[in-house]
Structure formats: structure tokens, C-alpha cells
Amino acid sequence: MxxxxxxxxxxxxxxxxxxxxxxxxxxxxxxxxxxxxxxxxxxxxxxxxxxxxxxxxxxxxxxxxxxxxxxxxxxxxxxxVPKWKDQSDDISAPVIIVPMIAVPPREIVAGSTKGLPYKVRIVHPHKRASHGIARTFGRRQTFGTGPHLPVNASDINEYKGETMDLHGGIVGVGEYFSIVEIGGKEMRVQVDTGSSTLAVPMEGCRSCSRQSNRRYSLLESANGRAVSCDSDQCAAGRCSSSCPICSRRGACCSAERPKECGFSLRYADGSTLSGSLIQDEMVWGTLRCNVTFGGILRNSANFERSEVDGILGMAYQSLACNPSCFDPPFDALVKNRLVDDVFSICMTSTGGKLMLGGYDHKVAKSEVRYVDMTHFGMERYYRVSLGGQVWIGEERVWMPNFRTAIVDTGTTLIVMSTKTFKALREAFQKRYCNVPELCEEDSWFQSGMCVSLSDEDMKLLPTLTMEVGGSVRLSLRPTDYLLKYERDGKSYRCVGIMGMDGLGGMVVLGNTLMQRYVTVYDRRRGRIGFAEAAAQCGD
Known part of the structure; x- marks a missing residue:
């Protein structure tokens, strides 16, 4: 038994x-x-x-x-299975470093996280009485173009790729773009981790007059073809009220070219674009890959500037359904095994680097610390948790509507709800009224405000620290969250944080944060890494 x-x-x-x-x-x-x-x-x-x-x-x-x-x-x-190193180690995958350039940020509009206020107030605390002198100036007086950074030959040899530079900075130059070749035509596309579609203007676009004369042409391309509205690639049953023409299968056809599969996009800044889906070869640095992209035949006036032709989204595939779904360019590179499913970005006030397929340890002066991304179901954005608190100096302060954040290269500033921004300003004013004009009724701590502060004044301000993923603290010095701007030989500091309604508990971590920290988008492991950036990204 x-x-x-x-x-x-x-x-x-x-x-x-x-x-x-x-x-x-x-x-x-x-x-x-x-x-x-x-x-x-x-x-x-x-x-x-x-x-x-x-x-x-x-x-x-x-x-x-x-x-x-x-x-x-x-x-x-x-x-x-590739051997990935532990949390504190560099990613061992080969890295292709591709160039990015930058242009002045677009003018921000109501309800948008994109861009920068083109009209700001400059406060001179040492030159005014109690109510002071404030003046307003316009767009052309505010922004300029940064210098072109040279390619680093040593990086090319070590990483078996080429170095492509980000040019410009947050205030002087705020929208970072890369140069790609599509169908034999060179195009400048803004690199945006907050969207997923590649879209460039094509021949026949009558509303693209603000952009340069660079246009994609099917006639001049050796391999390009338009996706037919009757093909299986043009998703059936997706036609809605936003589609001007529907096929028998319920697919959304292009308004300008009804035989071709249509696409349409609306961005957070209110800009729109539409046209036809095209398939062709994209050359990005040393990488070649067939991609599906949007050929713009109509866009709104505020879509891009004359220096930039289109946009290249690097978020997840779920955002690339407009309404037909297709692989974003980076996903196509990964699926063709040209790079690993990870990329990194380093920004400076004058430029930076975009690393496809991994991370170059030279761009940082600290180890990369990773946190898990929080997707809440479907993968869309590069989202992390915040925990509802910040540290102002050494003191912890609880913030309303401060639970999650999206890391977005297409956003110039750190953007939070109006309620959160007000709470942050009040927390500063309770503790640092020794800083000139900070606690005045018309304090300079407001969205779209610049102030003249001496180096001694700047030293009176505290660091601002947030904790992402419950484990990694990111600290911004006063020189990080007050952006430097020079005009007429004088230096000013502009508030690099902005309050905006409609965000709820979400925060957008834009280029203000990325000038201090390299960001590593490790999509394969569902995590994002942060490392303190080296001066000039290691150059």
C-alpha cells in the first residue's frame, strides 16, 4: 500500500x-x-x-x-536568439548611425503638444520695477538655424555603418529630420516617435507649395507603384465618413486618384494630409528596404516647413492604419533582418545622433537604466509610468495628473496638463521666491515665457526630478528646463515646460528631456532606457 x-x-x-x-x-x-x-x-x-x-x-x-x-x-x-546584455550593459547588436538635421519648430496651436510658442514674453527682472517691462516679439525674430555637424569617421569604422547627424536644437532649431531616398528622390522627413507613418509629397500635390520643390514621382521611379484600391492590400470594410470615395469592397480610395488606395492623417497639432498609398524602395543611410508610404496629394498649410518635406513615424505598427494598415519603415527594416528591433536617440542643443539597431555607448556618460513600457493593451506609443510625484530639489512633491508619460521626439517641450503645470509653478513659488520675479503676480514661470537671469540667479533654482517606471530617476538642472535663447547679443532663458488642457493624467516628455538623456527604445524587450548624454553626444 x-x-x-x-x-x-x-x-x-x-x-x-x-x-x-x-x-x-x-x-x-x-x-x-x-x-x-x-x-x-x-x-x-x-x-x-x-x-x-x-x-x-x-x-x-x-x-x-x-x-x-x-x-x-x-x-x-x-x-x-541574440544575446542581450543585462540592464546596465550596452546592447550588443550592430549599430547603424544615420543622419538627422533640424529646422525651426512649428508654431504651436491650441490643443497641440507639437511645436513652440512663436510669440513669447521676455522679462528683464533687473531692469524693471514691480510690474516690470515685458515685450512681445514674433516668429522670425525668435528662431534661427544651427550648424551642420561633421560625420565622425571613427564611429563609421567601429559600427559598420555611417554617422548621420541631428542638426539644431530645441529653441534655435527644434524639429529633427533625417534624409532618406525614395524612388531615387532625396527627401527630408521629420523623425517622430509619436507617429508611425512615412509620408512625403508627390507630384500632383497642389497644396504643397510651402514645402521645397522636392516631390516623389512614380514616373521617375524605377520600381515604384501605387497600391490599387481594388487590391487586397487596400483594406476592405474600412471606408468611413472620412473617406471621400469607397470601392465596392468598402476600401477607402484616394480622392485625387480614385483608382488608388487612399490614406489620410490628422496630427495633434491640427495639421492634416491625404493622398495615395505607394510602394517603393527606401534608402536610409546604408540600409535599403521596400516600404509602403503615403504619397501626399493634399495637406494643410501648417503640416511642415519649407525645409522639411514629410514625416517618418517610428512608433508601433498599430498607429499605421490610415485606414489601411502597413508596416512603418523601421518595422520593415526589422522584418527584413537589416537591424535589430531597437533604436536610440541622442540630442544636443546643436545636433545629435539617431542609432538604428542598437545603442552606441560613446553617446552617454552613464550606464543605460531600463524601465518597462506600459502599453495598456495594444502597443502604440513609447509610454512609461511616472508615479504622480516629482522632487524639487530634495523635497518630494505630489503632482495631479502625473501618472504616465509618452516619450516623443516630435514634441519640443515637456508638456503636461494645465492643472499639473500650475501645481508645479506653485511648488516652485513656495520654496524659491529668492529667484528674481519668480513669485511676482506676472511670474515668468509660465508657458511661452522667457526671462533674463544671471548665472547667479540660475544657481538659486533647484533640480527637477521625476521617477519613471518606479525605479529610474531623471533629473533636470535649471539649465535643462530653462532653455537658452540668444538675441541681439543677449542671453535669455525660456521655460521648457508647458501646460495644456486635454491631456488628463498624461505627460509628454519631449526634447527638453532628451537634451539631457539618451533614450534607448528597446522594443524587443518592451522597455525604454535612459542614460545621461555625453557632451555633444560623444563627439
Whole structure:
């Protein structure tokens, strides 16, 4: 009875092992090959001895080749899975560093997180009485264009790619773009981690007059073709009130070219664009890949500037349904095994670097610390948790509507709800009224405000720290959250944080944060990393 009792209550690990072997046997029967049997015999003997010990419990002895197959599969998996290093290590994948350039940020509009106020107030605290002097100036007086940074040849040799530079900065130059070639035509596209579609103007666009004369042309392309509205690639049943023309299958056709599959986009800044879906080869640095993109045939006046032609979204694929779904350019590179599913961005006040397929440790002076992204279901944006608190100096302060954040290269400032911004300003004013004009009724701590502060004044201000993912603290110095702006030989500081209605508990971490921290978008592991940026990104 003792023996039977033991057999009946056999250990859980043994029962689980039996179930595993059943699954393995089925897989092995379907996929067996002579190679699978060439496995070191000691490993087989260990497993067989365990199986023999189970015979008294009516457990069958599995054939040697079946166990060998299991061990072979294990070894193959180990060989094929890339070896990623631990949290504090660099990503070991090859890195392709591609150029990005920057242009003046677009003028911000109501309800948008994109751009920068083109009209700001400049306060001179040392030159005014209690109510002071404030003046307003316009767009052309505010922004300029930054210098072109040279390619670093040593990086090219080490990382087997080419270096492409980000040019400009947050105030002087605020929208970072890269140069790609599509159908033999060079295009300047803004790199945006807050969207997922590649879209460029094409021949026939009558409303693209603000952009340069660069246009994609199907006639001049050797391999380009328009996606037919009757093809399976043009999603059926997606036609809605926003589609001007619907096919018999319920697909959304292009208004300008009804035989072609249509697309339309509306961005957070209120800009819109529409046209036809096109397939062609994209050349990005040294990388070549076939992509599906939007050929713009109509856009709003505020879509892009004359220096930029289009946009290249680098968020997740779920955002690339407009209404037909297709792979964003970076996803296409990953699926074609040209790069690993990770990219990194380093920004400075005059430029920066975009690294495709990994991370270059030279751009940072600290180790990368990772936190898990929070997607709330479908993967869309690069979202992290904030925890509802900040540290102003050494003091922790709870903030309303401060729970989650999106890391977005297309947003110039750190953007939060109006309620959160007000709470942050009040927290500063309770503790640092020794800073000139900070606690005045018309305080300079407001969206779209610049102030003349001396170096001694700046030293009176505290660091501003937030905690992402519950474990990684990101600290901004006064020189980080008060952006430097020079005009007529004078230096000013502009508030790099903005309040906006309609965000709820979400915060957008824009380029204000990215000038201090390199961001590593490790999509394969569902995490995002932060490291303190080296001066000039290591150049």
C-alpha cells in the first residue's frame, strides 16, 4: 500500500515532466531529422535514467531520438536568439548611425503638444520695477538655424555603418529630420516617435507649395507603384465618413486618384494630409528596404516647413492604419533582418545622433537604466509610468495628473496638463521666491515665457526630478528646463515646460528631456532606457 500510495501521489515536477515529454514527442514526430539524433550521449543518458525511474508509475520510456530532438531544439534556440546584455550593459547588436538635421519648430496651436510658442514674453527682472517691462516679439525674430555637424569617421569604422547627424536644437532649431531616398528622390522627413507613418509629397500635390520643390514621382521611379484600391492590400470594410470615395469592397480610395488606395492623417497639432498609398524602395543611410508610404496629394498649410518635406513615424505598427494598415519603415527594416528591433536617440542643443539597431555607448556618460513600457493593451506609443510625484530639489512633491508619460521626439517641450503645470509653478513659488520675479503676480514661470537671469540667479533654482517606471530617476538642472535663447547679443532663458488642457493624467516628455538623456527604445524587450548624454553626444 505504501508503494501504491507513493505512485498515486507522485511529485508535481514528475507530472509536469511527463506532460512536457508528450508535447516534445509530438513535435519530434512531425519534425524529426537525422541531424536531431547527433546529440552527446551523456545528456541522453541523464534523461533516460529519469525516465527509467518513472517506469513503475506507468510512464513510457521515450525513444532516444525523441529526447535527442528535444536537446537539439534547445541548442538551436540558444544559437538563434541574440544575446542581450543585462540592464546596465550596452546592447550588443550592430549599430547603424544615420543622419538627422533640424529646422525651426512649428508654431504651436491650441490643443497641440507639437511645436513652440512663436510669440513669447521676455522679462528683464533687473531692469524693471514691480510690474516690470515685458515685450512681445514674433516668429522670425525668435528662431534661427544651427550648424551642420561633421560625420565622425571613427564611429563609421567601429559600427559598420555611417554617422548621420541631428542638426539644431530645441529653441534655435527644434524639429529633427533625417534624409532618406525614395524612388531615387532625396527627401527630408521629420523623425517622430509619436507617429508611425512615412509620408512625403508627390507630384500632383497642389497644396504643397510651402514645402521645397522636392516631390516623389512614380514616373521617375524605377520600381515604384501605387497600391490599387481594388487590391487586397487596400483594406476592405474600412471606408468611413472620412473617406471621400469607397470601392465596392468598402476600401477607402484616394480622392485625387480614385483608382488608388487612399490614406489620410490628422496630427495633434491640427495639421492634416491625404493622398495615395505607394510602394517603393527606401534608402536610409546604408540600409535599403521596400516600404509602403503615403504619397501626399493634399495637406494643410501648417503640416511642415519649407525645409522639411514629410514625416517618418517610428512608433508601433498599430498607429499605421490610415485606414489601411502597413508596416512603418523601421518595422520593415526589422522584418527584413537589416537591424535589430531597437533604436536610440541622442540630442544636443546643436545636433545629435539617431542609432538604428542598437545603442552606441560613446553617446552617454552613464550606464543605460531600463524601465518597462506600459502599453495598456495594444502597443502604440513609447509610454512609461511616472508615479504622480516629482522632487524639487530634495523635497518630494505630489503632482495631479502625473501618472504616465509618452516619450516623443516630435514634441519640443515637456508638456503636461494645465492643472499639473500650475501645481508645479506653485511648488516652485513656495520654496524659491529668492529667484528674481519668480513669485511676482506676472511670474515668468509660465508657458511661452522667457526671462533674463544671471548665472547667479540660475544657481538659486533647484533640480527637477521625476521617477519613471518606479525605479529610474531623471533629473533636470535649471539649465535643462530653462532653455537658452540668444538675441541681439543677449542671453535669455525660456521655460521648457508647458501646460495644456486635454491631456488628463498624461505627460509628454519631449526634447527638453532628451537634451539631457539618451533614450534607448528597446522594443524587443518592451522597455525604454535612459542614460545621461555625453557632451555633444560623444563627439
Amino acid at each position: 505504501k508503494t501504491k500510495s507513493k505512485v498515486y501521489r507522485r511529485p508535481q515536477i514528475a507530472r509536469n515532466f511527463n506532460k512536457l515529454l508528450v508535447v516534445v514527442l509530438l513535435v519530434a514526430l512531425a519534425t524529426s531529422s537525422p541531424v536531431a539524433r547527433a546529440v552527446p550521449q551523456p545528456q541522453i543518458r541523464r534523461v533516460m535514467r529519469h525516465s527509467e525511474a518513472q517506469q513503475q508509475r506507468d510512464t513510457p520510456v521515450w525513444p532516444v531520438w525523441a529526447v535527442s530532438r528535444l536537446l537539439h531544439i534547445t541548442e538551436v534556440v540558444k544559437e538563434k
